Amino acid sequence: MERPVRKVVFPAAGLGTRFLPATKVLPKEMLVLVDRPIIQYGVEEAVQSGIDNVIFVTSRGKGIMEDHFDVAYELESVLERRGKTTLLEDLRSSRVNVASVRQAEPLGLGHAVAVAQPLVGDEPFAVVLPDDVIDATPPALRQMIDVFERVRGPVIAVERVPMEDVSSYGVVAIDHSELGPGVHRIVDLVEKPPRDKAPSNLAIIGRYILTPDIFPALQETASDRTGEIQLTNGMRRLLESRPLYACEIKGVRHDAGNKIGFLKATAYFALKRPEFADAFRRYLDALDKPVGTTTG
Numbered sequence: 001m002e003r004p005v006r007k008v009v010f011p012a013a014g015l016g017t018r019f020l021p022a023t024k025v026l027p028k029e030m031l032v033l034v035d036r037p038i039i040q041y042g043v044e045e046a047v048q049s050g051i052d053n054v055i056f057v058t059s060r061g062k063g064i065m066e067d068h069f070d071v072a073y074e075l076e077s078v079l080e081r082r083g084k085t086t087l088l089e090d091l092r093s094s095r096v097n098v099a100s101v102r103q104a105e106p107l108g109l110g111h112a113v114a115v116a117q118p119l120v121g122d123e124p125f126a127v128v129l130p131d132d133v134i135d136a137t138p139p140a141l142r143q144m145i146d147v148f149e150r151v152r153g154p155v156i157a158v159e160r161v162p163m164e165d166v167s168s169y170g171v172v173a174i175d176h177s178e179l180g181p182g183v184h185r186i187v188d189l190v191e192k193p194p195r196d197k198a199p200s201n202l203a204i205i206g207r208y209i210l211t212p213d214i215f216p217a218l219q220e221t222a223s224d225r226t227g228e229i230q231l232t233n234g235m236r237r238l239l240e241s242r243p244l245y246a247c248e249i250k251g252v253r254h255d256a257g258n259k260i261g262f263l264k265a266t267a268y269f270a271l272k273r274p275e276f277a278d279a280f281r282r283y284l285d286a287l288d289k290p291v292g293t294t295t296g
């Protein structure tokens with residue numbers, strides 16, 4: 001029997017070149033969506049899914065991510081003295097145990113997961129790619145853990161995307177079995193196939209529940225043309241020895257790792273906030289009016 005999922009790995013070593021110059025000093029995971037950094041959305045999702053051991057795979061200059069999840073004694077005591085209980089609760093709600101490990105060289109997502117092995121140990125674990133921000137109830141990871149507890153094998157989050165977008169994703173092929181709503185057995189995985197070679201339009205979105213046998217599979221996985229070890233290829237290797245499952249997530253996903261996706265996510269999460277949703281919607285509606293019309 002598989003052990004419970006207690007740990008989550010956040011690969012966060014990337015250079016953030018798509019967001020320069022903002023990310024020259026600031027890690028892209030710390031860019032703010034409304035009032036919390038991108039990475040906090042993923043961490044809160046994990047906590048709400050019952051996982052509170054977080055492993056960051058980082059690189060030089062990313063130390064503030066750990067600081068962000070540390071206890072801020074001075075700040076907390078000031079808020080306490082001033083009776084700011086809501087702020088204090090919000091601050092405390094995302095407390096987690098953080099461990100981190102460095103990925104010294106940018107050798108790909110599969111390599112990032114592999115460097116977390118000493119901290120993960122011999123138990124199943126989740127992987128969250130922080131750029132993929134998913135708003136879902138129950139949270140995406142919870143949906144996947146529920147499936148994992150039933151099928152007892154690795155579970156990969158997928159979403160149907162337009163065919164013209166498949167080359168930006170890992171893509172899975174499934175058989176015709178339906179092992180529950182939106183749950184399928186995977187028969188193949190391909191990293192970023194050209195549109196005419198894609199086995200389907202079921203794209204991998206950045207959530208995985210993996211078992212520790214992914215580590216030897218990653219060790220046997222060759223680098224691709226770009227010199228990177230792809231997690232998708234590691235999972236393809238693992239598929240030779242055990243079944244893998246795809247789970248279509250019920251929720252809304254944003255790719256906050258590119259500028260337009262980040263802007264959409266900002267608008268989406270702002271419009272969900274009761275304290276300023278109405279005012280913000282009025283502002284957006286006014287922007288729609290022809291140029292020259294005054295906005296309020």
Ligand code: G1P
Nearest residue numbers: 109132168169170204205206232
């Ligand atoms: C990574 C994975 C890819 C997956 C994607 C989801 O690609 O390699 O399989 O579909 O995340 O966001 P990246 O977006 O880091 O290039």
